[in-house]
Amino acid sequence: MARAGKPQYDRLIFELSSPGRIAWSLPEPDVDVEAARARVPRGYLRSRPAELPEVSELDVVRHYSRLSQMNYGVDTHFYPLGSCTMKYNPRINEDMARLGGFARLHPLTPEPLAQGALALMHELAAMLAEIGGMDAVSLQPAAGAQGELAGVLMIRAYHASRGEKRTKVLVPDSAHGTNPASTAIAGYEVIEVKSDASGEVDVSDLDRHLGPDVAAFMITVPNTLGNFEPRIVEITERCHAAGVQVYMDGANLNAILGITRPGDLGFDVCHFNLHKTFTTPHGGGGPGAGPVGVKAHLEPFLPVPVVTRRGERYALDWNRPKSIGKLHGFWGNFGMLVRAYAYIRTMGPDGLRAVSEDAVLNANYVMKRLEAHYDVAAPGPCMHECVLSARRQKKRGVTAMDIAKRLLDLGFYAPSTYFPLIVEEALMIEPTETESKETLDAFCDAMIRIAQEAETDPQAIHDAPLTTPVRRLDQTRAAREPDLRWRPAR
Amino acid sequence: MRYLPTTPENRRAMLETIGARSVEDLLVKIPAKARLGRPLAVPPALAETDLVRHMRALAGRNADADAYTCFLGGGAYDHYVPSPINHLILRGEYFTAYTPYQPEASQGTLRTIYEYQTMMAELTGMDVANASIYDGASSLAEAALMAHAVTGRRDVVVSGAVHPQYRRVTATYCAGAGIRVRHVAAPDGVLDGDAARRLVGDATAALVIQSPNFYGCLEDIAAAAEIAHAAGAMLVVVSDPVNLGVLEAPGRLGADIVVGEGQGLGVPLSYGGPYLGVFAAKQDFVRRLPGRLVGATVDLDGDRGFVLTLQAREQHIRRAKATSNICTNVALCALMATIYTATLGKQGLVRVGELSMARAHYAAERLAAVPGVSLRFRAPFFKEFTLRLPKAPDRVVARLARDRILAGVPLRTYDRALGDCLLVAVTEKRTREEIDALAAALAKAVA
Numbered sequence: 001m002a003r004a005g006k007p008q009y010d011r012l013i014f015e016l017s018s019p020g021r022i023a024w025s026l027p028e029p030d031v032d033v034e035a036a037r038a039r040v041p042r043g044y045l046r047s048r049p050a051e052l053p054e055v056s057e058l059d060v061v062r063h064y065s066r067l068s069q070m071n072y073g074v075d076t077h078f079y080p081l082g083s084c085t086m087k088y089n090p091r092i093n094e095d096m097a098r099l100g101g102f103a104r105l106h107p108l109t110p111e112p113l114a115q116g117a118l119a120l121m122h123e124l125a126a127m128l129a130e131i132g133g134m135d136a137v138s139l140q141p142a143a144g145a146q147g148e149l150a151g152v153l154m155i156r157a158y159h160a161s162r163g164e165k166r167t168k169v170l171v172p173d174s175a176h177g178t179n180p181a182s183t184a185i186a187g188y189e190v191i192e193v194k195s196d197a198s199g200e201v202d203v204s205d206l207d208r209h210l211g212p213d214v215a216a217f218m219i220t221v222p223n224t225l226g227n228f229e230p231r232i233v234e235i236t237e238r239c240h241a242a243g244v245q246v247y248m249d250g251a252n253l254n255a256i257l258g259i260t261r262p263g264d265l266g267f268d269v270c271h272f273n274l275h276k277t278f279t280t281p282h283g284g285g286g287p288g289a290g291p292v293g294v295k296a297h298l299e300p301f302l303p304v305p306v307v308t309r310r311g312e313r314y315a316l317d318w319n320r321p322k323s324i325g326k327l328h329g330f331w332g333n334f335g336m337l338v339r340a341y342a343y344i345r346t347m348g349p350d351g352l353r354a355v356s357e358d359a360v361l362n363a364n365y366v367m368k369r370l371e372a373h374y375d376v377a378a379p380g381p382c383m384h385e386c387v388l389s390a391r392r393q394k395k396r397g398v399t400a401m402d403i404a405k406r407l408l409d410l411g412f413y414a415p416s417t418y419f420p421l422i423v424e425e426a427l428m429i430e431p432t433e434t435e436s437k438e439t440l441d442a443f444c445d446a447m448i449r450i451a452q453e454a455e456t457d458p459q460a461i462h463d464a465p466l467t468t469p470v471r472r473l474d475q476t477r478a479a480r481e482p483d484l485r486w487r488p489a490r
Numbered sequence: 491m492r493y494l495p496t497t498p499e500n501r502r503a504m505l506e507t508i509g510a511r512s513v514e515d516l517l518v519k520i521p522a523k524a525r526l527g528r529p530l531a532v533p534p535a536l537a538e539t540d541l542v543r544h545m546r547a548l549a550g551r552n553a554d555a556d557a558y559t560c561f562l563g564g565g566a567y568d569h570y571v572p573s574p575i576n577h578l579i580l581r582g583e584y585f586t587a588y589t590p591y592q593p594e595a596s597q598g599t600l601r602t603i604y605e606y607q608t609m610m611a612e613l614t615g616m617d618v619a620n621a622s623i624y625d626g627a628s629s630l631a632e633a634a635l636m637a638h639a640v641t642g643r644r645d646v647v648v649s650g651a652v653h654p655q656y657r658r659v660t661a662t663y664c665a666g667a668g669i670r671v672r673h674v675a676a677p678d679g680v681l682d683g684d685a686a687r688r689l690v691g692d693a694t695a696a697l698v699i700q701s702p703n704f705y706g707c708l709e710d711i712a713a714a715a716e717i718a719h720a721a722g723a724m725l726v727v728v729s730d731p732v733n734l735g736v737l738e739a740p741g742r743l744g745a746d747i748v749v750g751e752g753q754g755l756g757v758p759l760s761y762g763g764p765y766l767g768v769f770a771a772k773q774d775f776v777r778r779l780p781g782r783l784v785g786a787t788v789d790l791d792g793d794r795g796f797v798l799t800l801q802a803r804e805q806h807i808r809r810a811k812a813t814s815n816i817c818t819n820v821a822l823c824a825l826m827a828t829i830y831t832a833t834l835g836k837q838g839l840v841r842v843g844e845l846s847m848a849r850a851h852y853a854a855e856r857l858a859a860v861p862g863v864s865l866r867f868r869a870p871f872f873k874e875f876t877l878r879l880p881k882a883p884d885r886v887v888a889r890l891a892r893d894r895i896l897a898g899v900p901l902r903t904y905d906r907a908l909g910d911c912l913l914v915a916v917t918e919k920r921t922r923e924e925i926d927a928l929a930a931a932l933a934k935a936v937a
Contacts, residue, residue, distance in 0.1 A: 330762025
């Protein structure tokens with residue numbers, strides 16, 4: 001079974017359990033537990049103890065340390081996952097988020113006693129509004145997809161306030177899956193707009209769809225092929241002429257900081273992914289934060305509460321009768337807001353612009369070095385990411401997935417694969433500005449080597465990965481016989 | 491700039507390879523009229539030492555739960571956070587990774603999620619739990635959408651004792667989907683069963699209760715299940731998993747979906763987020779769940795491994811027809827909860843629950859003995875309770891803050907009928923001395 005050399009650690013915490021072992025330290029009760037128990041109806045109390053692990057503190061620390069070693073992260077590996085902006089996560093931001101005044105602050109602390117937190121939120125909202133060219137920002141959405149939902153619901157409320165009933169939202173066929181999903185939850189019919197051969201919006205197709213039944217056009221800028229839409233200003237103008245609101249998915253904002261702004265391009269709404277552009281860590285899948293910015297005409301519809309400032313006093317304003325309501329139990333992912341705030345204050349205006357310039361430089365460099373070896377999805381120059389196609393390699397039986405797996409063996413995480421959907425065998429590479437030329441060169445060398453292997457030794461690629469804790473996994477079995485929780489062996 | 495490694499020499503060489511004279515050449519597609527043409531009007535860059543000074547000053551203007559004795563609850567609680575959690579989540583292999591799209595290079599994250607799913611399913615008494623939703627409120631909203639999708643029914647009936655902000659978030663999500671949210675009053679601090687029976691019918695997708703509810707009271711979950719199931723509706727229970735070492739698993743009392751806020755499981759208070767949306771359900775609904783799921787499988791050698799599975803439910807595959815729009819979730823908070831639950835384990839979670847419950851009952855007794863102060867509801871409670879005060883609660887709170895006590899949450903803003911009420915939470919961290927000090931300060935404040 002197991003290959004020699006394959007890292008061997010195959011335990012789950014439950015399998016380390018031994019009755020009677022503990023890893024916690026809490027005082028003995030100094031009040032009457034039995035009396036309290038007696039006040040609770042018997043049927044409300046747990047009849048069978050929860051079967052949870054019984055382990056020592058070292059068991060916990062070693063187990064989760066060992067498991068961590070089975071991951072690639074930005075700290076250990078170049079992570080060119082397109083569309084996700086896997087840049088370095090500054091350590092000072094982690095320290096700042098852990099200051100007691102932030103990390104230990106209860107959300108229902110009376111406002112006069114939470115002025116530092118409210119001030120930070122107010123300032124961050126103002127800075128994001130400036131960066132996005134927007135008039136107002138809500139920090140409440142917990143992730144990009146929730147920002148999208150908030151934005152589309154605000155657009156819906158806006159149309160309704162004008163007595164207009166519009167039922168459709170247009171989304172390009174190159175869009176992130178969250179765009180149509182968020183739009184559908186907001187109650188709209190989703191209509192796909194075609195992209196042309198270079199991945200840009202097919203403006204004549206857009207024109208065909210624009211009309212009095214369309215509420216919004218939702219588009220990512222730069223687009224998901226990594227290109228800036230050269231006709232974007234014309235597009236937002238055409239939408240507005242048809243009474244259609246325009247939403248910018250801000251997933252790719254890292255390309256344009258200080259260069260151009262969604263608001264100046266004509267967008268009415270955009271969201272910001274703090275976990276992409278503003279360095280808050282991705283955490284293995286989250287938490288993120290997805291603040292949403294709007295132009296003045298949509299401001300009355302922002303989620304409640306809104307942080308306001310009067311003189312030197314900050315407060316939460318709930319009295320907003322046109323608001324779409326609430327999206328989060330409290331005020332949003334505050335801990336991520338602290339990190340993003342610290343980042344923007346660290347970078348300043350020149351630093352932010354340098355971020356985007358270097359991100360664009362890095363992506364173009366990678367594209368240039370690889371264009372002789374892979375098909376490029378759309379002609380450059382690209383912005384912060386580039387999309388390659390493995391269609392050439394596929395003729396040799398080597399797919400985008402195969403290439404991704406081989407990269408793992410060569411010491412790199414993989415690009416996003418099979419996205420955008422309009423590119424065959426897509427490999428979406430986003431190097432980010434925090435990677436050095438040396439790292440990019442090493443990555444490009446590996447990609448070139450794989451392209452050569454596809455010609456000479458495709459089997460080596462099909463066998464990959466060999467150096468990871470597991471080899472390729474049986475996805476079909478996982479889906480057919482779902483095993484979603486551990487159970488003790490009978 | 492320490493985060494930007496590209497030197498002028500690098501830049502020159504890279505531009506030469508690209509065949510461009512400057513970065514500006516790479517930006518040609520951005521129309522001139524849309525260029526910003528000035529520096530962003532954000533404050534100038536701060537050196538790290540200055541940043542720290544500034545951030546400390548901001549943090550210093552907040553009354554945090556270390557500087558103050560915290561009796562605040564209402565959906566976020568000052569529970570014990572064992573030290574190893576923070577050390578372990580700061581391992582870069584965890585917190586600088588992303589959604590485990592490449593499972594071979596993400597087994598650490600995948601395994602911890604699988605453990606998390608197991609722990610949450612076990613605690614809630616359900617068959618399956620997902621990898622997390624943003625927070626308790628959005629988990630409830632997703633449960634409403636799911637119940638609507640599963641039953642094809644239009645109404646969701648929600649107890650008035652469910653956290654008011656959860657009800658608002660649910661209403662926001664349901665508005666778009668055309669789901670009607672109906673509220674049942676809870677005049678005695680718990681669901682009014684008769685009123686619920688009148689409202690729950692064949693148009694009802696789900697009945698939603700919370701236990702312990704917003705007022706701290708324990709609901710009769712089994713009775714609510716009967717009301718829901720008699721009408722063919724689902725029962726959704728909002729539950730705080732940190733209580734479930736002591737309280738019965740809602741799944742054993744008839745819940746079809748259990749959601750809740752997992753913040754108590756080792757996640758910092760952090761002014762309300764990021765928190766942890768727990769979402770668990772019965773096996774029948776596994777292909778209707780929102781969010782990510784991790785499953786066990788085998789690799790080419792036959793060795794155990796873990797993958798994201800049943801992804802045909804999700805937005806990146808199903809797009810407009812996905813069960814939810816969620817993509818980024820709160821995986822690192824789920825990891826905190828996993829390490830927490832492993833650390834507390836079978837016995838520790840019972841101790842946390844018992845201490846919280848016993849100290850809350852001690853506190854209720856002491857506080858209700860203060861002249862003019864009484865318990866507002868007669869229903870049994872767990873670690874939180876509602877007091878009626880003889881003086882305006884927000885004034886009392888402000889007064890006690892001078893003694894560095896965060897006494898509780900005034901309920902006036904949530905329910906005018908409870909304008910004289912204060913919601914007090916007691917976790918295992920509150921000592922007898924702290925409770926006595928609260929009682930003494932309260933007596934002085936209302937005298």
